[in-house]
Amino acid sequence: MLAVSLIGVSIVRLRVWNPNQASFAPPKTEKAEVTGETRVQHRTIWANPVLWREICTRAYGRRMVLVKLVYYAIAVFVAWSLWSSSHTGELLLGVVSPAGIGFVGLGLLSLLLVNAQGVTSITTEKDTKTLELLLVTDISAKEFVFGKLTGVLFNTKELIVIPLALIGWQLAIGDVSAENSVYVLFSFLALVCFAAMLGLHAGFSFDNSRASIANSLGTMFFLFIGIVIFMVLLVEARSSFFLQFQSFLVFILVGSIGLYASLTHRNPSVALTLAAGGLPFLTFYAIT
Incomplete structure (x- = not known):
């Protein structure tokens, strides 16, 4: 039975394993207009x-x-x-x-x-x-x-x-x-x-692929979770917002420090520093 099964599978897969004649066909060629030289035609690459x-x-x-x-x-x-x-x-x-x-x-x-x-x-x-x-x-x-x-x-x-x-x-x-x-x-x-x-x-x-993926996805996850927690706290404290302002301020500062550490890990930049310091405050302003 094993031999019969192997023979059957070989017959069914013959067309897949055995390349057709098109596989051995010569590549398409084109003829130069000036020299008349025949060259292999390649795919056209964009600018x-x-x-x-x-x-x-x-x-x-x-x-x-x-x-x-x-x-x-x-x-x-x-x-x-x-x-x-x-x-x-x-x-x-x-x-x-x-x-x-x-x-x-x-x-x-x-x-x-x-x-x-x-x-x-x-x-x-x-x-x-x-x-x-x-x-x-x-x-x-x-x-x-x-x-x-x-x-x-x-x-x-x-x-x-x-x-x-x-x-x-x-x-x-x-x-x-x-x-x-x-x-x-x-x-x-x-x-x-x-x-x-x-x-x-x-x-x-980052030079390491795993470190790059972990840092990038970690930053995204940190931002999403941070904003969700911030919105939940804002809804819960809507009756006494000014009493909870110190907690919100600490939350914003922690977010700024986290963004700064993530974005300027190996490439210190004034623009990235300003973005890390301003984005949490702008998010707070947009939500409130």
Whole structure:
């Protein structure tokens, strides 16, 4: 039986294992107009080769495809849950609607994945020893950074569109107003750009891939958890806000120190220092 099974599998897989005639076909050629010389025709590369590699090639293998499939499954589950509870009208914790929880969950997951993609786009170049080769080419720093940033946004476009499609669905059925939808749209897109740029920054700042990913995702997690805790404290202390102002001030100072330690780990910068010191206060102002 074992021999018969092996023979059957070999027959079925013969076409896969045995390459066809097209595999041995000569490459396409083109003829030069001036010299008449025949040359092999290669793929056309864009003016920015970094952007071309990020968009037109599978630069990160099949891992991104698997991640997207898992994300699709989670998004389908969230949509089914919202459809099932669309007629109840109950608020979770008495404050947030199920649609709001679904958007926040998908949005946070999307931001973390965009951030991880940004880190991977740089650490992959370091791990494969190709970053040094790019530095000695004619590619400018502007082309490299914006090529990587655009490639990150392109490769994660589905992760960006799905949460926005959820908001569009809630707008269509009347659960969200048009004004709030616009606020959520621009806020989410701003956070997407921040997550992608933070990933690139962490990739440049650390030589070790694990350290880069841990620092970048840790910073994102720290910001999200910090803002959630801050909003919960603000809601709880709304009746005596000024009495709790000292606690909020300590919370803001801790956030500034944490951002400063994360962003300026190896690249001290006046701009990053100002950002680390000002962002918590601006967040406090925006929330209140």
